[in-house]
Amino acid sequence: MKTQTVNGIELAFVDEGGGLPVVLVHGFPLDHSMWNAQIDALSRRYRVIAPDMRGFGRSGVDQTTVGMERLADDLAALLDALEVRRPVAMAGLSMGGYVAFQFWRKYGSQLAGLILLDTRSVADSAEVAAGRLEMAERVLREGPAPLIDNMTPRLFAKTVLDSRPDIVDTLQHVMLNTDRRAIAAALRGMAERPDVTGMLAKIDCPTLVIVGQEDAISTSDEMHEIARAIPTAEFLEIAGSGHMTTMEKPGEVNAALLEFLDTL
Numbered sequence: 001m002k003t004q005t006v007n008g009i010e011l012a013f014v015d016e017g018g019g020l021p022v023v024l025v026h027g028f029p030l031d032h033s034m035w036n037a038q039i040d041a042l043s044r045r046y047r048v049i050a051p052d053m054r055g056f057g058r059s060g061v062d063q064t065t066v067g068m069e070r071l072a073d074d075l076a077a078l079l080d081a082l083e084v085r086r087p088v089a090m091a092g093l094s095m096g097g098y099v100a101f102q103f104w105r106k107y108g109s110q111l112a113g114l115i116l117l118d119t120r121s122v123a124d125s126a127e128v129a130a131g132r133l134e135m136a137e138r139v140l141r142e143g144p145a146p147l148i149d150n151m152t153p154r155l156f157a158k159t160v161l162d163s164r165p166d167i168v169d170t171l172q173h174v175m176l177n178t179d180r181r182a183i184a185a186a187l188r189g190m191a192e193r194p195d196v197t198g199m200l201a202k203i204d205c206p207t208l209v210i211v212g213q214e215d216a217i218s219t220s221d222e223m224h225e226i227a228r229a230i231p232t233a234e235f236l237e238i239a240g241s242g243h244m245t246t247m248e249k250p251g252e253v254n255a256a257l258l259e260f261l262d263t264l
Ligand code: MLT
Pocket: 026, 027, 028, 029, 093, 094, 095, 096, 190, 217
């Protein structure tokens, strides 16, 4: 992985291939490796930039509250440091989608296309936000284990949970190795993220919305609503997948991404 210091933090990132830059924005509490199958497939035709966001993977850790806007600012600064001077395609899964929405809001003219996977446009309810703040304190005391126990059953389709221990283990390993301070910082940041539903109608770049049919975190119905609200969006539901579509159904996701990217 390469590294680049932006906004006071060292970011580690993959930068492979050439052509249209495609930025892959990972979910929580994960790193670029949730995109491994996509990095492999897309970098044959495109320049794939897949960072570990502030706090995650091999990037430097920030102990304060890390808001979605700050993560979007880091992506803009990274692209600037890499001298990317043309609009990029950006794909964000779940928390990565929250960041991609903020990127669109602040740096929309730099987007040639947007891919939203298994994400939400609404803010947290007061109850969910309070639960995140409680979990942040718990993780700081006990480490990531309680969060992993809480998230694992909701991340995958039932058949994947039952029959693909390799995928489940890989993801748990990443979560277990995530710095507890970064987990707490991002939990606080997600708890205070804004509702962006009202801005969906203004998104005017080509957009692809993808959801796993069994996604328990950002449901298919909810993602369908997002796709309906964005005038330029196409919608794809992937059967037999939960929240982690990129890992559960890499073949389908890669095919959809390539087909979409080829139109940009
Ligand atoms: C994610 O996958 O990034 C998280 O589930 C997002 C969230 O907790 O809202």
